[in-house]
Amino acid sequence: MRVIALLCGCLLAPSAEAASGCDDLRGFPINQNVQWSQVWTALDQAAGCGSNCHDSNSQSGDLDLSSPAISIYFLVAQASSQNPAVPRVEPGNPRASLLLQKIGCAQPDVGGPMPPGSTRLPLAVQGLMYDWIEQGAYGENPADPIARDFMFRAGMESIRIY
Numbered sequence: 001m002r003v004i005a006l007l008c009g010c011l012l013a014p015s016a017e018a019a020s021g022c023d024d025l026r027g028f029p030i031n032q033n034v035q036w037s038q039v040w041t042a043l044d045q046a047a048g049c050g051s052n053c054h055d056s057n058s059q060s061g062d063l064d065l066s067s068p069a070i071s072i073y074f075l076v077a078q079a080s081s082q083n084p085a086v087p088r089v090e091p092g093n094p095r096a097s098l099l100l101q102k103i104g105c106a107q108p109d110v111g112g113p114m115p116p117g118s119t120r121l122p123l124a125v126q127g128l129m130y131d132w133i134e135q136g137a138y139g140e141n142p143a144d145p146i147a148r149d150f151m152f153r154a155g156m157e158s159i160r161i162y
Helices: 002-012 036-047 068-075 098-104 123-134
Strands: 020-022 105-107
Touching: 036 068, 036 123, 098 105, 098 123
Parallel strands: none
Antiparallel strands: 020 105
């Protein structure tokens, strides 16, 4: 009976964990109450994403990161333009979110790592993004909210353990 349950669990496991070579963020302090503007600023300072390749003119990957006010709408609960089955940002599920995979994994579920080249973004930026997604990926204009089927359950952790 245990073998059948184990097999069923494996068959039903999501394929979002297919990304490989991801940086280990365990053991780093958790950033509390993270909003998109904080993540956008960290991304812009670390890699210039909104001015180098994901600006309003070029929109590499159909993604505009030129301003925090509009870029969140290109990310949260949106499918990747490279593969509609892969979410750019899935609130509450950082490892299934392509944005985190792109900046922290050698081989994301879709495409290659970002920014191009061999340099990954600092672990502090990756951790901030991880926490933002884990906490629900909030930060849009309250007058134009993004629909989420999500409830964040804080366990009072102070470091990432998974």
